[in-house]
Amino acid sequence: MPKLSLLKLITATDLGRPFRMLISVFICAVILSAFMNILMLTSPIFMMQIFDRVLTGRHLETLILLTLIAAAALMTFGGLDWARNQLMARIGASIQRDLAPRVLKASIQNRIRTGADGGQAMRDLGTVRQLLGGKTLFPFLDAPWSLIFFILLWLIHPWMGIYAVICAVTLMLCAILSNLASRSLNRKTQKEQMAAQHWVDLAVNESEAISALGMQSSLVQRYLDRLHKLHDGLHRSENRIEIIGSGARTLRQMAQIGIMTVAAYLLLQDELSQGVVIASSILLARALAPMELMITQWQPLLNGLSALKRVMQLLAGYRDDAEKTCPPTPKTRLGIQQMGLRKPDRQGGFLLRDINIKAERPEIFGIMGPSGAGKTCLCRALAGVAVPELGEIRLDGARLDQWPADDLGRHIGYMPQDVGLPPASVAETIARLSQDPDMDKVYAVAQRVEAHDFIMQLPNGYDTRIGAEGFPLSGGQRQRIGLARALYGDPVMIVLDEPDAHLDTESAQILARVIHAEKQRGAIIFLVSHRPAMLQVTDKLIIMSDGCVTKQGNSREILTELKNRSIPPKPELDQTAPSRKSAPAKKTVPA
Numbered sequence: 001m002p003k004l005s006l007l008k009l010i011t012a013t014d015l016g017r018p019f020r021m022l023i024s025v026f027i028c029a030v031i032l033s034a035f036m037n038i039l040m041l042t043s044p045i046f047m048m049q050i051f052d053r054v055l056t057g058r059h060l061e062t063l064i065l066l067t068l069i070a071a072a073a074l075m076t077f078g079g080l081d082w083a084r085n086q087l088m089a090r091i092g093a094s095i096q097r098d099l100a101p102r103v104l105k106a107s108i109q110n111r112i113r114t115g116a117d118g119g120q121a122m123r124d125l126g127t128v129r130q131l132l133g134g135k136t137l138f139p140f141l142d143a144p145w146s147l148i149f150f151i152l153l154w155l156i157h158p159w160m161g162i163y164a165v166i167c168a169v170t171l172m173l174c175a176i177l178s179n180l181a182s183r184s185l186n187r188k189t190q191k192e193q194m195a196a197q198h199w200v201d202l203a204v205n206e207s208e209a210i211s212a213l214g215m216q217s218s219l220v221q222r223y224l225d226r227l228h229k230l231h232d233g234l235h236r237s238e239n240r241i242e243i244i245g246s247g248a249r250t251l252r253q254m255a256q257i258g259i260m261t262v263a264a265y266l267l268l269q270d271e272l273s274q275g276v277v278i279a280s281s282i283l284l285a286r287a288l289a290p291m292e293l294m295i296t297q298w299q300p301l302l303n304g305l306s307a308l309k310r311v312m313q314l315l316a317g318y319r320d321d322a323e324k325t326c327p328p329t330p331k332t333r334l335g336i337q338q339m340g341l342r343k344p345d346r347q348g349g350f351l352l353r354d355i356n357i358k359a360e361r362p363e364i365f366g367i368m369g370p371s372g373a374g375k376t377c378l379c380r381a382l383a384g385v386a387v388p389e390l391g392e393i394r395l396d397g398a399r400l401d402q403w404p405a406d407d408l409g410r411h412i413g414y415m416p417q418d419v420g421l422p423p424a425s426v427a428e429t430i431a432r433l434s435q436d437p438d439m440d441k442v443y444a445v446a447q448r449v450e451a452h453d454f455i456m457q458l459p460n461g462y463d464t465r466i467g468a469e470g471f472p473l474s475g476g477q478r479q480r481i482g483l484a485r486a487l488y489g490d491p492v493m494i495v496l497d498e499p500d501a502h503l504d505t506e507s508a509q510i511l512a513r514v515i516h517a518e519k520q521r522g523a524i525i526f527l528v529s530h531r532p533a534m535l536q537v538t539d540k541l542i543i544m545s546d547g548c549v550t551k552q553g554n555s556r557e558i559l560t561e562l563k564n565r566s567i568p569p570k571p572e573l574d575q576t577a578p579s580r581k582s583a584p585a586k587k588t589v590p591a
């Protein structure tokens with residue numbers, strides 16, 4: 001999508017009523033800031049009155065009255081400060097709570113489409129919460145209202161006003177300079193931070209392989225290299241900000257001395273009273289406080305805004321499923337026409353080209369071909385995970401992307417090559433993370449895939465927690481649970497990507513029986529396998545090579561033909577897939 005400014009992104013993205021409410025709350029915070037700044041006049045006015053009225057006239061009652069008024073004003077200030085903190089904290093929390101579901105769904109979509117880091121958007125949302133919920137914005141909320149102090153200084157004496165404006169401009173320049181000095185370094189450190197995080201994620205997710213292959217030290221070294229660069233960048237950036245910050249603090253102290261000098265001079269000229277001299281010093285301190293804070297908060301503000309921009313960019317390209325009308329429950333009818341699937345980065349060529357498959361009744365399709373032929377890509381497209389760039393896949397007349405994802409998921413049973421199990425109970429996992437699983441359906445499907453017995457032997461049966469930090473399952477057990485999950489809810493189309501990869505012969509036979517039973521139930525099944533014995537269960541065979549279907553037809557005939565070539569089973573099957581040269585003409589798909 002074209003690059004848009006943050007403001008345009010926010011206005012172009014419909015974030016719904018909660019976001020509009022949050023804007024109203026934000027406006028309240030701005031108004032509160034105005035009142036707080038007015039109440040900050042308490043000290044200078046109090047000082048002025050003490051010196052010019054109480055001390056000169058020796059009025060004790062006035063002193064008591066002034067003290068009471070000042071105390072009341074300062075208590076009100078404290079209350080407003082508390083209210084503003086609470087409001088901002090709530091804005092941050094609501095933004096995270098209201099946007100998290102959409103951002104998470106959009107991240108899943110984006111990860112599938114582009115392969116981008118799916119966790120980044122959620123981290124960005126955390127940064128946005130910190131920006132809105134923390135104290136970063138306060139100096140920026142206070143800055144416009146500090147105009148009151150400048151006007152008052154001007155009214156006290158134009159010289160004072162001019163002096164205050166010069167001090168403020170100098171501090172603003174420091175803030176801008178601090179931002180310019182650290183901007184490019186910060187961009188680099190952000191990248192280094194992400195790169196270092198990738199190594200940590202890898203260490204956690206692939207811990208066993210890393211340990212077994214003796215890669216620990218190399219991995220730690222690579223992580224340290226990144227960390228070193230990150231810390232180096234952070235150190236240099238903090239250094240620059242600190243130098244400018246110290247300069248600004250010194251300037252501020254000097255400004256304080258300076259205004260006293262100007263005021264004292266005007267006092268000697270009988271142009272000001274004593275109280276006004278003290279009050280003007282306090283007024284200047286108040287006027288410059290937000291500028292000084294802005295120097296340190298500028299970078300967190302920019303980080304927060306760029307995180308917000310990334311979140312908005314993600315949401316702008318996301319179409320919520322709620323906007324889609326769900327087609328009726330599909331019957332067993334599938335049509336794939338001239339389907340082409342492009343690489344996620346949209347730069348390279350096509351992963352799949354010119355795929356045509358038709359199924360009008362319950363059937364089992366076997367998919368075979370050498371490694372890298374595109375079998376998994378086809379499975380992903382069939383499961384609605386990858387959206388074709390060309391042609392279409394229609395289930396009972398409706399294009400897969402016309403379905404809301406959750407509704408489509410109920411009609412499709414997908415078992416990927418790597419069965420990732422969530423941190424949930426066995427029952428919840430089989431019931432596709434339902435928090436209230438229909439146990440009758442769960443038992444039925446577990447029995448169908450003959451997983452019931454081993455599940456009952458787990459420490460807590462169907463309540464045993466599996467997945468990360470849960471009970472460790474064998475590869476075959478994971479696949480059985482993955483299969484049960486795919487078949488849960490009697491989907492009309494089942495896509496199984498090498499479901500027999502970890503199965504022994506007996507389990508593979510069970511799988512063949514399950515697949516046959518699913519066909520009897522009325523499902524269309526796609527089965528990727530390298531085992532000829534497993535492919536015997538199929539009705540039709542699709543042979544793939546280089547992203548194309550090179551042969552398609554009756555399984556028995558094709559398997560006999562392959563067998564007659566009398567080459568050993570697995571390599572034979574791989575080699576029988578026609579080469580690129582024998583692939584059908586690709587005229588319908590651009591290179």
Ligand SMILES: Nc1ncnc2c1ncn2[C@@H]1O[C@H](COP(=O)(O)OP(=O)(O)OP(=O)(O)O)[C@@H](O)[C@H]1O
Binds near residue numbers: 343
């Ligand atoms: N997200 C992606 N981006 C770019 N290329 C991809 C992507 N996914 C797959 N590919 C490429 O598409 C080709 C087909 O991959 P695919 O995983 O479908 O093969 P396969 O037939 O399932 O292989 P195997 O039998 O080894 O699992 C491979 O060359 C792979 O590198």
